[in-house]
Amino acid sequence: MDNFIAGLPKLELHLHIEGSLEPELMFALGQRNGVALPWPDVASVRAAYEFDCLQSFLDLYYLGASVLITEQDFFDLTWAYLERCAADKVVHVEIFFDPQTHTARGVPFATVLGGIERALQTGEKAFGISWRLIMSFLRHLSEEDAFATLAQATPFLSRIHGIGLDSGERGNPPSKFARVFARCRELGLPVVAHAGEEGPADYIWQAIRELEVRRIDHGVRCVDDPDLLRYLADTRLPLTVCPLSNTRLKVFDKMAHHNVLALLEQGLCVTINSDDPAYFGGYINANFHALAHELGASMNQLCRLSLNAVEASWLSLADKARLTREIRSYAACYGVSLH
Ligand code: ADE
């Protein structure tokens, strides 16, 4: 099974680049930039990664991101992630960045985008990993702040492929961002939103009806609403699910209770992703391992999860067809039959 997972072509559609900052790089960048961290060493940082909810994680995540200052820092961060992708046989990524986390500290938008994009371009040449970039608004801030960020992003919009919504979900419903998302859609940008991670199924409906999202990030609370489950199965509106993240943030108390395979079997277009791998104990293959070993996922199910990610991606139809063939022929090598 582990060899099968290692070689299975995979796509990652829900990854916060700031969440791939490993403690070693956090320390190195802190020293390089003279940014003090509240921990004496790398081991103490890792020891601090005990979370009881989303907010307890976000507090550390924003603190960790404070070491990112120069274009080279954003390059190094993204490059380290892409090296992990290459090792995990990830062939396509659609990643989030949170400009407000950096511009609020005086780091220019162009610095953030430039470093991330240069690494993605270099990774495409070196590893053949294709990519899209999603600018995410922080939902604990105001809609006015999101509009100001969109204005700052205006000169760069041809280099951004979509818009997202993340950060603390409770008390910050999708409807709070209805106007700014409408503007993004007018600009021709596809939109996605985190919804139904800690928040209720109604936030998923809001993201669908008021933001007109192309995908839901997380969305696991859809199980609380049978009409929503039926809608998601009928429309195949994708959910980018993050199993290790969900157990680390206590959305599910243990992996054996995760609902992703049940959703898969009900016909939803669920995909597997790592969210913030440096904080949650693993990259995409670690998530696939957890499904196989702790939830009993079969090779057939893992292949279907990967095929769902192809369907849910923003790749061209030609690229989708090519990757679908690649995954199907890989499955056939293991005797896995897919209909
Ligand atoms: N930002 C980074 N990771 C996140 C998550 N899991 N939920 C909401 N916002 C986030």
Ligand code: ZN
């Ligand atoms: Zn996320």
